[in-house]
Amino acid sequence: xxxxxxxxxxxxxxxxxxxxxxxxxLGIIIALLRMSxxxxxxxxxxxxxSVLRGTPLMLQLLAVTYGPYYIFGVSVxxxxxxxxxxxxxxxxxxxxSEIYRGGIESISIxxxxxxxxxxxxxxxxxxxxxxxxVIRRILPSITNxxxxxxxxxxxxxxVSYQEMFTIGKQIANSQTSFTPFLxxxxxxxxxxxxxxxxxxxxxxxxxxxxx
Amino acid sequence: xxxxxxxxxxxxFGDNEVLKDISLAVNKGExxxxxxxxxxxxxxxxxxxxxxxTVDDGIISYMGDxxxxxxxxxxxxxxxxxxxxxxxxxxxxxxxxxxxxxxxxKNITDAPIKVLKRDKNEVVSEAMALLKKMxxxxxxxxxxxxLSGGMQQRVSxxxxxxxxxxxxxxxxxxxALDPELTGEVLKVIKxxxxxxxTMVIVTHEMAFAKAVSDRVIFxxxxxxxxxxxxxxxxxxxxNERTKQFLQNYNK
Numbered sequence: 001x002x003x004x005x006x007x008x009x010x011x012x013x014x015x016x017x018x019x020x021x022x023x024x025x026l027g028i029i030i031a032l033l034r035m036s037x038x039x040x041x042x043x044x045x046x047x048x049x050s051v052l053r054g055t056p057l058m059l060q061l062l063a064v065t066y067g068p069y070y071i072f073g074v075s076v077x078x079x080x081x082x083x084x085x086x087x088x089x090x091x092x093x094x095x096x097s098e099i100y101r102g103g104i105e106s107i108s109i110x111x112x113x114x115x116x117x118x119x120x121x122x123x124x125x126x127x128x129x130x131x132x133x134v135i136r137r138i139l140p141s142i143t144n145x146x147x148x149x150x151x152x153x154x155x156x157x158x159v160s161y162q163e164m165f166t167i168g169k170q171i172a173n174s175q176t177s178f179t180p181f182l183x184x185x186x187x188x189x190x191x192x193x194x195x196x197x198x199x200x201x202x203x204x205x206x207x208x209x210x211x
Numbered sequence: 212x213x214x215x216x217x218x219x220x221x222x223x224f225g226d227n228e229v230l231k232d233i234s235l236a237v238n239k240g241e242x243x244x245x246x247x248x249x250x251x252x253x254x255x256x257x258x259x260x261x262x263x264x265t266v267d268d269g270i271i272s273y274m275g276d277x278x279x280x281x282x283x284x285x286x287x288x289x290x291x292x293x294x295x296x297x298x299x300x301x302x303x304x305x306x307x308x309x310x311x312x313x314x315x316x317k318n319i320t321d322a323p324i325k326v327l328k329r330d331k332n333e334v335v336s337e338a339m340a341l342l343k344k345m346x347x348x349x350x351x352x353x354x355x356x357x358l359s360g361g362m363q364q365r366v367s368x369x370x371x372x373x374x375x376x377x378x379x380x381x382x383x384x385x386x387a388l389d390p391e392l393t394g395e396v397l398k399v400i401k402x403x404x405x406x407x408x409t410m411v412i413v414t415h416e417m418a419f420a421k422a423v424s425d426r427v428i429f430x431x432x433x434x435x436x437x438x439x440x441x442x443x444x445x446x447x448x449x450n451e452r453t454k455q456f457l458q459n460y461n462k
Contacts, residue, residue: 113263114308118322118374119297128325132312209311210356 001171005183008164012191015084015153015163020146022089027096028131034101052094058155061087065159080161092149099141103134136206143199150191154184212275214239214299214378214409215260220269222259229255230266231433237378240407244420244441247430248456253413256430257382260411261302262293273299274377298327301371305383307363309355309370315342316351319370327374334373341369345399361392365399372403379403381412397423417460421445429453 033045052060065083068074077083107130115125154165164187168180215237222230229252237243245253258264260271262278268287271278273296282288290296309318319338323329342351345365355363364384371379381400385393397419404410404423414420420427421441428438429450437450448454 108308110304110306110308111310114304114310116263117261117297117300117302118370119294119326120322121294124325128321129310136312209354211311 001180002183004171005164005168005180005187008162008167009187011081011161011163012153012165014081015088015156015161016149016191018081018085019088019092019149022085023092023096026089026093027100030093030097031100031104034097035104049094049097052091053098057087057091057152058158060091061155061158063087064090080156080159084156084159084161088149088152092145095145096142099138099145100134102141103138104130106137107133133211137211139199139203139206143196143203146195146199147192150195151188154188212239213237214274215411216270216272216275217256217260218270220256220259220266220271222255222264222266229433230259233269233433233435235428235435237409237411239377239409241426242404242408242410242412242424243426243428244424245411245413245428245430246415246417246420246456247428247436251431252433253430254382257302257380257411257413261300261380262289262296263302265289294326298374299376300378300380301374301376302380302382303364303368303371303384305386307355307360307367307387309363309367311355314352314354315347315358315366318355318366319373322370323373338369338373341372342366344402345369346395359392360388361395364388364396368396368399368403378409378411381410381414383413383415385414385416417445417457429456431456 030045030049033041034049036042036045061084064087065080066076069076111129111133112125115129120129153163156163157166157169160166165184168184172178172180213236215235217233217235220230220233221228233252233256235243235256245256247253255264259266262271266279266287269279276296277290278293278296279287279289310321313321316335316338319341320331320334323334324331339351342348345368347362347365347369350358350362350366355366358366364387368379368384384400385396388396393416397416400410400412400419401423412420412424424441426438427441427444429436429444429452431452437444437448437453444453445457448457
């Protein structure tokens with residue numbers, strides 16, 4: 001049982017890492033659109049983010065997986081990893097975007113002005129001066145979301161993606177046993193212990209200066 | 212040639228007219244201090260000159276080159292390539308605005324390397340020489356948070372100098388410092404004045420302004436009330452408003 005479930009762990013990790021790889025940068029883009037001086041862009045982005053945060057991830061996952069079939073008649077792809085990652089990445093990007101926005105707005109205007117006077121372009125100012133300080137500040141909130149993501153990967157069972165929890169649930173059904181759920185709980189806990197350790201190290205490595 | 216020429220600039224924030232028709236020219240090598248009560252428009256003038264604020268009307272030019280122009284509809288516009296002008300001047304802020312995540316050395320060298328695309332080794336050796344000159348030898352690997360306010364302000368002066376500006380602006384450079392630390396910063400500015408660095412200094416340090424300036428400008432209510440040689444303005448002013456301001460200061 002543990003062997004079967006740990007095979008699903010690979011797919012759990014795939015959801016986890018792919019979601020982070022796509023959602024972390026996407027969140028920055030959404031945050032910048034949200035902060036756009038163009039009112040229309042900003043309002044539309046705000047609305048999209050509110051929908052993504054205001055509806056269940058499970059519903060969004062179902063919409064991304066089966067929506068194309070109902071709307072365009074496209075057959076549901078057999079590889080469920082793609083819709084799972086798309087749904088997760090977009091949903092998490094929405095949450096990350098608000099964290100980024102808070103971080104970006106917390107940086108003093110003086111930092112922007114100093115960079116402007118020195119001739120940095122807008123892009124250089126953001127990438128070299130603002131973003132590193134933002135990341136340092138928002139890291140604890142990001143860690144929080146990442147911990148939630150580890151547990152949210154289990155939502156992929158709704159579209160029968162064979163990740164660890166889905167396999168555990170199948171075993172539990174066939175053996176009428178609760179043990180697979182306990183095993184799953186231990187797996188998630190260990191996963192998050194590792195996340196906590198790694199993020200703690202990252203935070204420490206960035207705390208070489210005072211804010 | 213004038214490094215900076217400002218002609219008839221006006222600036223309002225909403226209904227509040229902060230600058231009412233200000234004109235000012237700064238020659239190469241000249242040190243100009245701007246004094247006056249808070250809210251008199253000193254800082255706004257500096258922020259307009261350094262292009263952090265846009266003026267509503269008037270002309271600003273650096274080295275004879277206009278920053279603004281009037282378009283076909285008669286509207287005042289700023290030229291597209293403002294970075295060309297930003298290379299001409301530097302600004303030292305009241306709150307230093309050093310980059311907290313960069314070491315002292317990187318604060319100084321990053322812009323010359325990344326913006327001016329200059330050779331790294333050359334920039335670093337120049338930065339080290341400037342640090343030494345400013346009494347900051349051995350501090351290059353520290354972070355701003357590890358320095359006193361006076362040191363931070365001196366680093367920010369070095370950061371501005373590393374861009375080799377033609378003119379350096381100071382916006383109340385000692386206002387955020389403990390009285391004990393203002394001396395070391397003023398000393399450094401005095402040193403630059405002796406080297407004929409062109410400077411415009413907004414300050415509340417009257418004794419300093421008197422000692423260091425070639426010309427002092429007294430601003431109040433969005434206009435230049437009076438300007439002249441420091442000894443004339445500080446000791447022999449005929450202007451009632453200037454007298455009143457200086458008296459309040461000497462109390």
